[in-house]
Amino acid sequence: MNDGQEAFRRFAKQIRTVGGGSGGPGPKGLFAGSGLLIALVAGGFALNASLFNVDGGHRAIKYSRIHGVKEDVYNEGTHLMIPWFETPIIFDIRAKPRNIASLTGTKDLQMVNITCRVLSRPSTTGLPTIYRELGKDYDERVLPSIVNEVLKSVVAQFNASQLITQREHVSRLVRENLTERASRFNLVLDDVSITHVAFSTEFTHAVEAKQVAQQTALRAAYLVDQAIQEKQSIIVRANGEAKSAELVGEALRKNKGFLELRRLEAARDIATLLSGSQNKVMLDSQSLLLNVAGEDAQDLLKTQK
Incomplete structure (x- = not known):
């Protein structure tokens, strides 16, 4: 604070000296001091305008x-x-992002709406050329036209279904072609990507109907295969039962004891069920709760009585 006051006093003293000494300011000294102030102010404005x-x-x-x-x-x-x-x-x-939409046709004449996102900036070394040829609104003048042109030329090489199945390949072609075109206008594209693909309503419905038909066909094929498997299962089971009946008949012809063995097995199962039941069953005491005796055994019991 003291240094500022001291500098101001020295400045005022210099003005008084230029204006005519320590005495009262004369007309000549007054004009000289005013001229110095004007020169200083003008110099300040000139310096500011030069930066x-x-x-x-x-x-x-x-x-x-x-x-x-x-x-x-x-x-x-x-x-x-x-x-x-x-x-x-x-x-x-x-770099500034910009979304550009384009309505274009595919190789199979389907109309598709594509939105492309472009991240662009001007080339530093090409700024004088950009200003001379395009002006400061260079992106408005260049990007919409070249993006639409590149999208139409690339999409026309693919069918509608390929735009979905080969989307990465389509994006790469758009990026390469668009980067090359933008470089002619001294523009640098840091990123180019396809953000949205929409087909017409008729095409969307046709695709959905095709998917439903394919699912129906797959289900019908599954049902046919299931019926064939069931048929084969029935044939195998019938063959097994026929073979079993044949073996049982052959065993009965060779030995009647086989039938008695089957009776005993059945009686054992019945006895197991009856023993676990709460119902009371009245049977002949000679059969030991199981009517498993054959005709010969029954005749023998009657004779003994």
């Missing part, structure tokens, strides 16, 4: 009233220029 700032993420070029647009590109920071003769032109070089 321009370039913010982060921006670049600048100069337009000269004598030479036109200069080729020099100025980076971030503060730079000098000649007031009135030169004008700075600031460009934003940060």
Whole structure:
């Protein structure tokens, strides 16, 4: 604070000295002091008008009233220029996203709506050319036209179904062609991607009907296969039962004891069920609760009685 006051006093003393010494200010000294102040103020304005700032993420070029647009590109920071003769032109070089929709036709004459997302920025070295040929609204002038052209040329190479099954391949072709076209206008594309694909209502319904028909055909084939398997199962089971009956008949012809064995097995199962039941069963005592005796055994029991 004291240093500021001291500097102000020295400045006032110099003005008084220029204006005519320590005595009262005369007309000549007054005009001289005013002239110094005006010179200082004018110098400040001139210095301020001779400087321009370039913010982060921006670049600048100069337009000269004598030479036109200069080729020099100025980076971030503060730079000098000649007031009135030169004008700075600031460009934003940060990547900007843009969604562009296009209605185009496929190889099989199906109409499809495609939305392409483009992340673009101007080439730093090409800023003077961009300003001379396109202006500062370069993206509005270039991107919609070249994106539509590239999408139409690429999509026309594929059928509607291939746009879905080969989507990555389609995106790669669009990216390569669009990057090449944009480079002719000094534009850099950091990313190109297809974000939305929509077909006409008629095509969508046709695809759904085709899917339903395919599912129905698969179900019918499954039912036919199931019927064949059931038929084979019935044949195998019938053959097994016939073979079993044949073997039983042959065993009965060779030995009647086989039939008695089967009776005993059946009686054992019946006895097991009756023993676990709460119902009371009255049987002949001679049969030991099981009527398993054959005709010969029954005749023998009657004789004994």
